[in-house]
Amino acid sequence: MKKAEDFSEWYNEIVEKANLTDKRYPIKGMNVWTPYGWKIMQAIDSHIRQEFDSTNHQEVCFPLLIPEDQFAKEKEHIKGFDSEVFWVTHAGLNPLDVKLLLRPTSETAMYPMFSIWVRSHADLPLKTYQIVNTFRYETKQTRAFIRVREIHFFESHTCHADLEDAERQVKEDYEIMARLSKKLCIPYKLLKRTDWDKFPGAFYTVGIDTLLPSGKSLQLGSIHQYKDNFSKPYDIKYEDQDGQHKHVHQTTYGMSERLVGAVVALHGDDKGLVLPPDIATMQVVIIPVLAKGAVEEVTEEARALHAELKDAGVRVHIDERDLRPGAKYYDWELKGVPLRLELGLRDMEKQQVTFVRRDSGDKSLHPRARLVEEVKKTLSDIAEDMFDLARKDMEANTVTAETLDNLPSKLIRTGWCGGEDCGHEIEARSNKHILGTPIDGERFEGVCVICGKPTDKPVYLADAM
RNA sequence: GGGGUAGUGGUCUAGCUUGGUAUGAUCCGUGGUUCGGGACCACGUGACCGUCGGUUCAAAUCCGACCUACCCCA
Numbered sequence: 110m111k112k113a114e115d116f117s118e119w120y121n122e123i124v125e126k127a128n129l130t131d132k133r134y135p136i137k138g139m140n141v142w143t144p145y146g147w148k149i150m151q152a153i154d155s156h157i158r159q160e161f162d163s164t165n166h167q168e169v170c171f172p173l174l175i176p177e178d179q180f181a182k183e184k185e186h187i188k189g190f191d192s193e194v195f196w197v198t199h200a201g202l203n204p205l206d207v208k209l210l211l212r213p214t215s216e217t218a219m220y221p222m223f224s225i226w227v228r229s230h231a232d233l234p235l236k237t238y239q240i241v242n243t244f245r246y247e248t249k250q251t252r253a254f255i256r257v258r259e260i261h262f263f264e265s266h267t268c269h270a271d272l273e274d275a276e277r278q279v280k281e282d283y284e285i286m287a288r289l290s291k292k293l294c295i296p297y298k299l300l301k302r303t304d305w306d307k308f309p310g311a312f313y314t315v316g317i318d319t320l321l322p323s324g325k326s327l328q329l330g331s332i333h334q335y336k337d338n339f340s341k342p343y344d345i346k347y348e349d350q351d352g353q354h355k356h357v358h359q360t361t362y363g364m365s366e367r368l369v370g371a372v373v374a375l376h377g378d379d380k381g382l383v384l385p386p387d388i389a390t391m392q393v394v395i396i397p398v399l400a401k402g403a404v405e406e407v408t409e410e411a412r413a414l415h416a417e418l419k420d421a422g423v424r425v426h427i428d429e430r431d432l433r434p435g436a437k438y439y440d441w442e443l444k445g446v447p448l449r450l451e452l453g454l455r456d457m458e459k460q461q462v463t464f465v466r467r468d469s470g471d472k473s474l475h476p477r478a479r480l481v482e483e484v485k486k487t488l489s490d491i492a493e494d495m496f497d498l499a500r501k502d503m504e505a506n507t508v509t510a511e512t513l514d515n516l517p518s519k520l521i522r523t524g525w526c527g528g529e530d531c532g533h534e535i536e537a538r539s540n541k542h543i544l545g546t547p548i549d550g551e552r553f554e555g556v557c558v559i560c561g562k563p564t565d566k567p568v569y570l571a572d573a574m
Numbered sequence: 575g576g577g578g579u580a581g582u583g584g585u586c587u588a589g590c591u592u593g594g595u596a597u598g599a600u601c602c603g604u605g606g607u608u609c610g611g612g613a614c615c616a617c618g619u620g621a622c623c624g625u626c627g628g629u630u631c632a633a634a635u636c637c638g639a640c641c642u643a644c645c646c647c648a
Binding site for chain 2: 121133223453455456
């Protein structure tokens with residue numbers, strides 16, 4: 110399992126060995142979530158729920174099936190998706206008059222209902238989200254968590270009185286992403302997609318991109334400003350204070366289990382997974398080191414540690430399996446548990462506990478009496494160091510280029526005037542994908558690599574995953 | 575979208591050229607000795623060889639299609 114030598118093979122192996130997923134389900138791109146993987150996914154789900162709930166979004170759950178005529182209302186949208194939808198054409202033995210499709214995303218399921226729900230300005234803003242499965246018939250090579258045909262999808266959908274309020278929503282989404290990235294210890298860039306690469310039907314799209322160790326970019330999610338592009342075909346209108354009927358402005362924010370893929374890919378190492386403490390199913394594992402004649406004594410004390418940490422709100426597990434300690438170390442390292450506590454006679458005599466950090470491998474001794482605070486401190490250090498390391502990796506793999514020749518497999522920053530012709534030329538010559546221009550006002554002084562016109566905005570390019 | 579490789583107990587694998595229902599390891603189960611970095615001994619369970627079809631007295635083995643996985647190139 111060498112991450113540096115063959116990232117792709119390493120990733121496949123680790124996903125399987127750490128027991129996150131079972132790829133043997135006989136439909137392409139549809140994997141089974143195994144218990145350990147699902148727990149991690151649910152931990153991420155709960156962070157996302159918490160974020161949306163605390164920003165006054167309401168959780169909803171729409172049907173999986175969408176009638177063909179609803180799907181077809183927005184021209185750009187259907188053009189972007191109709192080559193990758195799964196169709197339901199029969200009910201039992203009878204062909205359906207109106208075919209049904211499995212949602213590839215939920216605009217066309219939700220918006221007909223929104224047009225009924227929204228009556229007055231008092232109904233706005235309408236902020237909803239759901240965590241559901243969506244289906245896309247991916248033609249490219251599938252890969253666990255990263256490119257799948259059944260997607261575990263988070264999508265927020267909002268309606269606003271005007272563009273200004275919708276823009277405020279987009280900013281709030283940026284803040285949500287910033288908080289999430291801290292918990293996942295994943296750095297990212299917010300990049301405004303080119304017009305030819307935006308979400309089908311959107312006014313504009315902001316991609317949330319991170320960088321894999323292989324040098325390829327990975328889109329973690331996206332935030333879309335729809336303006337009134339959907340509210341017109343779906344007739345979502347409200348009556349304002351003056352009695353006028355106006356179309357709402359809408360936004361969406363979508364993410365998926367790719368977040369799990371990114372956690373695996375960015376933090377994992379040759380020994381296995383490395384989970385950020387905030388999403389680790391078990392934050393701490395206790396390994397009693399038993400010796401002949403002291404089995405009960407050590408076991409009892411290990412259980413006391415377990416109880417103490419559990420009471421303090423730490424997600425802790427005690428491994429009492431009949432295995433050699435070494436075998437347990439390897440096992441928990443593979444599973445990515447952030448902190449391992451070892452307790453043997455030697456420790457007990459000295460009133461101490463041995464800590465071993467998963468991220469750095471550092472071993473240290475801590476007084477038994479201060480167990481809880483030392484554990485909490487160590488977990489927060491781990492999270493901070495993991496985020497830091499990932500951020501530095503991303504920075505180190507970002508290069509500013511003045512020509513498009515011999516570009517490395519990294520995140521490339523260069524100048525672009527913003528013109529469409531020059532953009533296409535950049536992609537053709539660099540053989541990379543334009544991710545977009547940063548929305549955070551990043552400073553840049555240079556010229557467009559194609560036409561030479563001065564520009565103050567950089568553009569980022571990468572090989573897309 | 576184009577090209578390539580592969581599919582044998584839960585996992586990995588031998589056998590395929592030269593057709594005769596399958597090798598070894600690991601995991602798992604039971605009992606025992608062990609336990610500060612992957613323990614050992616003994617016994618035991620488990621596959622008709624991806625699916626469908628064809629050739630044949632006989633197919634894991636030869637042929638075809640499909641499914642799935644992985645790799646490479648637009």
